[in-house]
Amino acid sequence: MFVQVALPIPKRSLFTYAVPQGMTVAPGCLVLAPVGRIFRTGVAWSLSSEPAWREGEIRQIAAVLDETPLLGEELLRLLEWIAGYYLCSIGSVTAAALPGKLEFRRKRRVVWCEDAAIDRLPAPLHTLANRIRNRPAGLSEETLAPHRRELKALLDHQAIRFLTSWHPCALPTDTAPETIPLPSPPPPTLTDEQRRCVQTLCAALEHHRFTPFLLEGVTGSGKTEVYMQAMQRCLELGRQALLLVPEISLTMQMIQRLQGRFPDTLAVLHSGLTDPQRLRHWQRVRSGQARLAVGARSALFAPFANLGLIIVDEEHDPSYKQEHGVPYQARDMATVRARHTEAVLILGSATPSMETLANVARGRCQHLLLTRRVGGGTLPVMRAIHLGNPALRQAMGRDGLLSPPLREAIAATLGDKRQVLLFLNRRGFAPTLLCYRCGQAIHCPNCAVTLTLHKNRSRLLCHYCDHCQDPMDICPSCGQLSLFQFGPGTQRLEEETRAAFPEARIARLDRDAVSHDARHLQTTLEAFRDQRLDILVGTQMTAKGHHFPGVALVGVVQAETSLCQPDFRAAERTFQLITQVAGRAGREDHQGVAIIQTFDPGHYALATAIGDQAAFTPMEMAFRRQAGYPPFRRLALLLFSSALQPEGAAYCQTLKANLPGSADAEFLGPAPAPLAKLRNRYRWQLLIKEKEGGRLHRVLGPLLALAEKLANRRIRVEIDVDPHSFL
Ligand code: ADP
Ligand code: ZN
DSSP, X not given: OEEEEEOSSSSSSOEEEXXXXXXXXXXXXXXXXXXXXXXXXXXXXXXXXXXXXXXXXXXXXXXXXXXXXXXXXXXXXXXXXXXXXXXXXXXXXXXXXXXSOSOOOOOSOOOOOOHHHHHTSOHHHHHHHHHHHTOOTTOOHHHHHHHHXXXXXXXXXXXXXXXXXXXXXXXXXXXXXXXXXXOOOOOOOOOHHHHHHHHHHHHHHHHTSOEEEEEEEOTTSOHHHHHHHHHHHHHHTTOEEEEEOSOGGGOHHHHXXXXXXXXXXXXXXXXXXXHHHHHHHXXXXXXXXXXXXXXXGGGGGOOOSSEEEEEETTTTOGGGBOOSSSOOBHHHHHHHHHHHTTOEEEEEESSOOXXXXXXXXXXXXXXXXXXXXXXXXXXXXXXXEXXXXXXXXXXXXXXXXXXXXXXXXXXXXXXXXXXXXXXXXXXXXXXXXXXXXXXXXXXXXXXXXXXXXXXXXXXXXXXXXXXXXXXXXXXXXXXXXXXXXXXXXXXXXXXXXXXXXXXXXXXEESHHHHHHOHHHHHHHHHHHHTTOOSEEEEXXXXXXXXXXXXXXXXXXXXXXHHHSSSSTTHHHHHHHHHXXXXXXXXXXXXXXXXXXXXXXXXXXXXXXXXXXXXXXXXXXXXXXXXXXXXXXXXXXXXXXEESSHHHHHHHHHHHHHHOOOOSSEEEEEEEEEEEEEETTEEEXXXXXXXXXXXXXXXXXXXXXXXXXXHOOTTOEEEEEESOSOOO
């Protein structure tokens, strides 16, 4: 017998091994296989009587680590699907799907282990070890030698700890600091809207068929309650349910609510846990002990046997896209998994993505709506402040960030003993030239995205098509001498706020502040929620799902930091961010106010967010269709980098010269990436854009093969299918 093994190696294939006489292995089992001079753990993928690979010597797998497959048939098919779609190796997808490291590097020093350690080994290894330990009479030293060698190579303490950690009998018992469930009040009486949604969802659950829904509900409309009741019904029907949330650290409140409602059946899967904790939750799912799971992105791979419901909360959130390693979109793959398992899929959001809205329009996804806040709280009053106004500019000075009207509103709010949230986006920012009079950034004539300013080269560049031009002084839209170099400044905002409101208790929350201190995020959010802070200055981290009962004023300091970005989703992101962050203002019993400072209050993303929200989608869809972007045409990015600038540039030329013509897709670039140099590597990207009626995936495989053939070993080539970041 031969077995194909997925190894965590970034190669696009499975590896063929022979199964030694007397060893049994099933697809999905964890095995130990020799690779070069070391052993690596991998997952047995498929068995065959003929080797799938004939070149060179076929080696034997060293051991099967557990008789029960680690991954069931359904997950194996999902991982295969993902590897095919994102053009990466099954081994790397598998490694990304498992809760612990699938790899250990053995130390040179081999320690022969004590008996006690052998007794803790998983059964198959245990048998092997015992066979050698108790050398049965009649077994010659010669027969034993190969086993002994194998075992010696395996059994140092580190390896044993690693291997046994995968074994269910070796579950760590620590329950150390996880979240404390909130005491659970009985489920509330549903509002009429909620009840209608729950009824529809429950009916679908009973059909046991793939049924996708978009649950669109304004912030505070009670979506979580709808999720929980659908989960409850799913459990009653004997199936399991999975809830994906964007970033666990930002959704602790929701997890506590779930733990309160489902204390015994819930597993929590996220990267904030230690490896043993995560593994324990994962094993609880695998063993059937936990029948519900909540987690970020990678919880998508929770090893449920009979998944009946998948919920993706905040489905529009960009963090569902994994940016490193295997660049998968967890929401999209949740859809694939739900289809494979004939499950109900709920995509929930207050500001759905264009992709999901397009699926609704195409009749592929049913639309459920929650239009009102539970308890009748009103949505905030929105107001735009035009920063281009000369009087304001004069009053604010060159570097000022807080306009006089915003300052007045802050002072009034503090006077009422209410809280203020000041928001400044920084995610995915690239510097640009902006006109302070008309608010226009300079756009690429081909691609309808903002050009990025490269200071040292004093050039304006399009990172989609490599269009390049000199920076100008005069704004091409309004003809005035009013262009300036635009960039965000969270620290500067904090300083200015402190100077203006010296009495107020102020904290700042962004990646920098959080990276210095892991507890900073939770403690700051808690302090703000408990109203021990007056003003919170923050980035997108503060925009999501929190209940801040005391916030009466939200200030969006510079709407342009998300709007003028080299990304075709810039308008969508801006609309979503403003809607989300404004939703933080005025919950329960008081009217909230949101003030949006902008150079271009007429931009449709802002005008609709502030005024007629329903008008945004048709306008954005028209733009996407006309410019040929998703959800109408697919994109992929081929990324390559080199430590040597000239070598990378030469490779660009070669690649460009060799690009084939295609009826399926057009190739734009290669162009330098907006982050043209990262970790000492120079970066370029080639945008691949599906043609009308074409099929993107027909070109991707051959293109990647071509790019790799043309590259030397110093050039790294990667592919990103359905990219979300263009930096
Ligand atoms: P969303 O997820 O849509 O922002 P939540 O589900 O978090 O909204 O609900 C907002 C608040 O309203 C929560 O505190 C929740 O406990 C409460 N809530 C939800 N549904 C009801 C209901 N039917 N009756 C009373 N309170 C509810
Ligand atoms: Zn362009």
